[in-house]
Amino acid sequence: MRLSKPSCSMKLIASGKGQTSDNAQKCAGIDKDETEQARILTGGSNMPGDSVTHGADFLLRPSREGRMADNIANMKDPNQNFKTAMDIFHETGVLVQEVDEGQPCLSCRDKCSGFSPHMWRTICNNCKCPREAHDVCHEEFVNVCDRIGFQPSPEPSRHPISKEKTLSAGYSWVPPGLSSEKIEEYFNQLPNNLVPQLGTPGEKYRDRQLILQLPKQDLAAAYCKFLEKDFVKSFDDFVNTRNEMALDIGFVRDHLERDTECKKCSGELCMGELCVVAPKLGEDVSFHPSCFICNVCEELLVDLTYCILDDVLYCERHYAEQTKPRCSACDEVNFFMFTIKNFSL
């Protein structure tokens, strides 16, 4: 059975006995003293992001108001440090550096002066649109293995192509292991506006899909703002099971050895054509390049990164939502629902 989406205010009930945690209060929108909120959010540290206007998306970056209170918070609790994306990378192998602050809103256009992170909701303080309505992007070249914390496949032909080679081919990503003719053949089978050619809408499309399909807060506990201590183990179990059973990176087979059919559309795939393979489904299962999509959002699986559940392809976001509810305010996967059963009022 699929659980319905809870609101974070349910956490107030779930945490029980009239004791509400700081996180539950923040996410439920209960206003506390602002200094106290800033302390929770920043961990009471100076912000390396302060020196950079459009710097990396450091974890737990507070709003500008939050930072003002931060100095006071620092005196209160000097021992808590917050982690940068690089710190998290060293601990978990997951590296996510996104640029959001100050980015224009794609739906309000001129009305928003630029994304300003709300303290606990994933919305903009300026225009109230969701973070993803803004032009959130990556400043750096993104290697999807770094983003999800995977070692490249032992097969050298499936190693991600280096930054230099990819950019010199004129793309922000190309499928590994293909000749330049086959790369063109692969991209020719995709809608033009979805091909990640540098300086085109397709480059933006890929960037956005990385953020949407592989949400950083699903990838490592350190990127979660509202994961309560009691649920860290559940989160880690979720990550381990997913990484072992479900999450993987597909590849393009450049030359089919016999006629076969596409698993998605049941259409023909002829000998000699190229196709996409999801190893977790078996290496003889093939897809048209444009059929390698998430079953829920129906977007092309970004950089061929997929999850599998009951033989169906999903992006990571929608895989996670098949098994866990996601909070619509903070966009984090929710674990407390599994203990609420044991909680009686």
Ligand SMILES: [Zn+2]
């Ligand atoms: Zn807006």
Ligand SMILES: [Zn+2]
């Ligand atoms: Zn905005």
Ligand SMILES: [Zn+2]
């Ligand atoms: Zn197909």
Ligand SMILES: [Zn+2]
């Ligand atoms: Zn999806």
